[in-house]
Amino acid sequence: MLTVVFVILRLIPGDPAQLIVGLEASQERVQEVRRILGLDRPIVVQYVVWLKDLCVGNFGQSLRSREPVLSLLLSRLPVTFWLATLALIISVAIAFPLGIFSALRPWSWVDFFSAFAAQLGLAVPDFWLGILLMLLFAVKLQWLPLLGYVNFAENPVQWLRHLLLPAFALGFIRAAILTRMIRFSLLDELEKEYVMAARAKGLTERVVILHHTMRNALFPVITIAGLQFGYLLGGAIIIEQIFSLPGLGRLLLTAISGRDFPVVQGIVAFIAIVFTGLNLSIDLVYGILNPKISLRS
Known part of the structure; x- marks a missing residue:
């Protein structure tokens, strides 16, 4: 790459x-x-x-500002990191209830609503959703700020208000993917023999779902969620541009337009390192969730 x-x-x-x-x-x-x-x-x-x-950890110097590329990355990273984190939290908060209830009540109105919401999320581009959210909540209702960014140390409330709209625009799309994955994974686990055995022992449905089925159903979900976080770190370019957020995305666009090769290469290298680290972290989490998976296997 x-x-x-x-x-x-x-x-x-x-x-x-x-x-x-x-x-x-x-x-x-x-x-x-x-x-x-x-x-x-x-x-x-x-x-x-x-x-x-x-x-050796030297990302070079910017051709235009002559600043170290690593310093530029670290100065912009907190904005993108918190945007991606908040977007992932929003996507998980939406996807888990919808995915679990649709799996427990297949072909019910909850399942149909979940399927509709997932298809809507997959069909709507995040930048278009972001523009609609700006028009509604920032321009029409004036509940949230339109553009800009405030550091957390300066004003935590304003920091959150500036990140809510772009984070929801990114998180809604990822929620659609996670919802379908949770539903399919949980449905697959519910049909296995160990679930029938747990129910035959007289365990309540709550115990069967939370303590037996969900642990195994989370494996593919964790994989998708981890990779989605990596995509959010590297793929929030348009959203950051729309909402004027000084993150890695805007830095990348500025570097591309200015032919600042070291900055572009440094951002790409950083994203590659993040993806590698996320894959390693996911493997380690597998071992925690399932003790049968050892480092030797």
Whole structure:
């Protein structure tokens, strides 16, 4: 993935040095800036040097601001992290009740409502839903702020009010995926023999569902939820742009438009590391939920 992004960025029309010095600058000045930035070296050399620096935690420097890319990432990360976390909490709060009740009452009105809500969530783009939420709650009703961001340390209430609309726009789409996954997984577990045996022992339905069935049904759900969190960290670009949130998404768009190669590459590398860490965390959670799964297996 890093190789593909490195190559694609250099196929995009536009010279970063030309953008930095301006269109009216002389070619001598452009070549001087290219030399200072290291853009005059062969692409293979640039690629090897970048990978070498990346292995020691050096993400490089921004071509435009000359700031360390890692510092830029860390300064924007809290906004995207809390947006993704709140969106995941909203999606879980919506998906678990709908998914569980639809599995326990298949083909009931709850199941049909859950299926309709899931299909609606899958069909509606998150940016379009975000615009509708802005028009309703920020413009029409004026209950929530329209744009901007406030740090948690400055005003926790305003911080939450600024994140609610974009988080719901992202979380509603993910809730649709989790709802169907919870329903299918729980229905599959309810048809297995150990559930029949637990009921034959006289255990209440509450105990059967919560202490036996849900533990096994959560495995695919945890996998999807973990990966969805990774998608939220890397895929909130349009939502952050719409709501003017200073997160990784807006930083990525600015870097792409300004041909700031190190920043784009650094964000991609960071997302790759996050996905790898999430996959590892999911495997560890499997071992906690099911002691039969050991590290050796």
